[in-house]
Amino acid sequence: MADPVIALDRVSVRYATAPSPTLRDISFRVEPGEFVGIVGSTGSGKSTLLYLLAGVIPHYLGAEISGDVLIHGRRTQELSLARISERVGLVLQDPEAQLFNLLVRDELAWGLENRGLPRAQIASRLASTLSFFRIEKLQDRITYDLSGGEKQRVALAAVHAIAPEVYLFDHPTSQLDPIGAAEVIAAVRRLAEHHAHAIVMVEDKVDELVEHADRLILLDGGRIVLDAGPREFCLRKDLLDAAGVRPTQMAELSTRLIEAGVKLAVPPITLEEMTAALRGLLDPGRGETTAG
């Protein structure tokens, strides 16, 4: 097995100004090529966790850290922010906080220029990023008068352009239209699968995460209360309820149907599974062939 890109071992974080820790006793690993979703209600510590992985804590935001945060085996506390950002790309929750170039084109190019990439390579990288996020038409626009979703696409594209080994996404699709959001999450899956990038994504669209993430981590009050594959995650209704998070709509529907006495041997959690299961019940002969 490959070495983990990210390894946290019993980490707690207390902001300098806060009376008590925001993250408590956090342990998890992310391997290259893995896509991990982070879910939790507001204030549960999701952004704080990403700041910790990106080195923003403690290098930029003052905080007391106990335990080790390792990126490729090196403690982030001992690396400079510049060194960390060579490998780790963070997309902030609020795109406006991230965009600081006047033109979209420059916003995408500056990270590459900083890394001293040759012009031809910058141009080809730019072209592929623009089409990846469907923003070819925006390249000559001024960043501050784009629509909300357009700004978010540009912020995502700017980080994608530099192709970091580790992507940290904070609500990357919060202002995207529904099909755009689904496309971005599916595309992130491909970044992990085909290019072995490690992905940590804070996202409240559990329906999409369940389709594409390898694991989902549930944060509640600064603790990891569940770290599981999509199916097990959706079925831990007790923990989800306590944390104020819902599973997929199909998992909710499964629960209601089972309560009403419908026989669903394996509770479906995705649309595909639900369709197959119900076709089996509604029309048994056909259902078997569809499900099989």
Added chain:
Amino acid sequence: MTSSSPAELAVLAEGLEFEYPAPRRILALKGVALRVPKGEFAAIVGQNGSGKTSLARCISGYLRPTRGTLRVADTEVWRLRPAQRATRVGYVFQNPDHQLFRERVWDDVAFGLQNLGASPDQIQESVEQVLRRLELWDKRELHPFQLSRGDRQRLAIAAIIVMRPQILIVDEPTTGQDMARSREIMDLLARLNHDQGMTILTITHVMELVAEYARWVIVMHDGRVLLDGPPRQVFSRVEELRISAISPPPVARLGLILGLDPLPITVPEARDAILRRLSV
């Protein structure tokens, strides 16, 4: 819906165009036709860049239409002075940080009433009422930037509804909120709609909330209204939705696949529809 006379309409648009001025010259609205009756609870949905925010800014009088007709509460709103406008239509920005600019939560809410020339007693009473209603009373002395994003979003709504506009437009009010907070915000809008008859226009990308709360859905596509109707009807128009980058909630997609009629759009409706099918 088409039969309402202008006086019963909150919004009437015909051939409405809006172009962001030179040097950019971007035609954001390319002929919007829309009629929203007073007292409606409507959701505006559509692709990024399709013109939702631009339409909201025109309806709220911040932008003057370039061509075509736009009447809001039977007036041409952009002609009104801000104080006259504020009691007719209120607009809550897509990003609350663009709207909050006072030093204290309390002052941000009082600001609009001060401009309307309300008396100090009236201001005191209305601000307290609204802050309590939005669960911000305990935070009234804080600086807005000390609030969480969710609290700032509710504060932005408080600062507008305190002026009791007839029409309230909220631009993506649940962005960055968890499901529980999102429902709180939508419940608040539903109460304003129900108790005060306030016409609500909410822009959103969250189709589950549209299914649960909106009585009318307006689908924007490339600067025009492509389609409008009740959620159940709109969510069955697969082709138009696809080109508008909308996907119906998963339970509605399930209903379409299984041919459930009427189309379920919420989890309880889907359960009932399936139980009915299984028992026959």
